[in-house]
Amino acid sequence: MLINQFLLLAAVLFAIGVYGVLVRRNGVLVLMSIELILNAVNINLVAFGAQHAGASGQVFALFVIAVAAAEVGVGLAIVLLIYRNRRSIDLDQLDEMKG
Amino acid sequence: MNALLAADVPFAVPANIAFGIGAAFMVFSAIKVVTTKNVVHAALYLVLVLAGVGLNYLLLQAEFVAITQFLVYIGAIVVLFLFGIMLTRAPLGISDDLDNHKARPAGILTAIIVLTVTAGSLISSFGDDKVAFRASNSVAEISDSIFSTYLIPFEVVSVMLLAALIGAIVLARKD
Numbered sequence: 001m002l003i004n005q006f007l008l009l010a011a012v013l014f015a016i017g018v019y020g021v022l023v024r025r026n027g028v029l030v031l032m033s034i035e036l037i038l039n040a041v042n043i044n045l046v047a048f049g050a051q052h053a054g055a056s057g058q059v060f061a062l063f064v065i066a067v068a069a070a071e072v073g074v075g076l077a078i079v080l081l082i083y084r085n086r087r088s089i090d091l092d093q094l095d096e097m098k099g
Numbered sequence: 100m101n102a103l104l105a106a107d108v109p110f111a112v113p114a115n116i117a118f119g120i121g122a123a124f125m126v127f128s129a130i131k132v133v134t135t136k137n138v139v140h141a142a143l144y145l146v147l148v149l150a151g152v153g154l155n156y157l158l159l160q161a162e163f164v165a166i167t168q169f170l171v172y173i174g175a176i177v178v179l180f181l182f183g184i185m186l187t188r189a190p191l192g193i194s195d196d197l198d199n200h201k202a203r204p205a206g207i208l209t210a211i212i213v214l215t216v217t218a219g220s221l222i223s224s225f226g227d228d229k230v231a232f233r234a235s236n237s238v239a240e241i242s243d244s245i246f247s248t249y250l251i252p253f254e255v256v257s258v259m260l261l262a263a264l265i266g267a268i269v270l271a272r273k274d
């Protein structure tokens with residue numbers, strides 16, 4: 001079991017998540033891609049944690065899971081609010097900030 | 100390849116087989132999450148990716164994190180996503196306007212650059228290092244660590260969860 005096999009798998013997942021965030025237009029799908037990125041980071045934390053004595057890596061992974069849960073809750077509330085105001089969650093149409 | 104198959108721990112060969120199958124499923128499902136034209140299918144493929152991540156935690160002997168992953172992600176977050184899909188009346192069948200087609204080349208290029216840079220630096224810094232399995236996998240030690248060394252971050256996380264709860268209610272209620 002090499003440490004790199006876990007880290008490279010996490011890198012692949014991270015890159016796929018970055019692609020999803022850049023290309024997807026639907027707000028819910030962008031949040032799903034962010035979940036991919038957070039999970040890739042979590043694999044890294046647990047893999048590096050296995051190299052050291054103690055439980056720090058796993059504790060940090062648990063914290064990241066908690067933060068991700070909060071992020072999804074607030075993110076979906078924001079997406080719902082956008083849908084209620086505009087009848088669409090197409091992120092390309094949210095361009096009022098464009099000069 | 101030889102380094103991958105070398106039996107450093109007694110369970111190395113079955114663990115590597117499980118890792119290979121899991122990794123293939125995860126990469127396939129992750130690509131489907133970001134490319135499928137059906138929103139509900141994207142959420143269901145996300146379940147496969149999250150289960151694969153849980154499998155990786157098990158292979159790294161982090162049982163508690165794996166169980167938390169299954170409970171929190173597959174049990175709660177995916178259901179939240181499905182709620183979001185239903186409440187925003189997303190097109191349930193196949194639809195073509197989920198992607199920004201103009202951004203696709205830039206997205207692919209960015210993903211390849213990110214992957215090349217991270218994979219190159221990982222291979223050059225860790226090479227054939229083996230997983231040491233030095234970390235404790237006992238729940239007792241994890242909880243000791245949370246409630247002593249990381250007590251203040253733990254309290255901050257609980258306050259943050261409360262703030263997120265109230266924030267989500269305030270944002271989403273109708274009045």
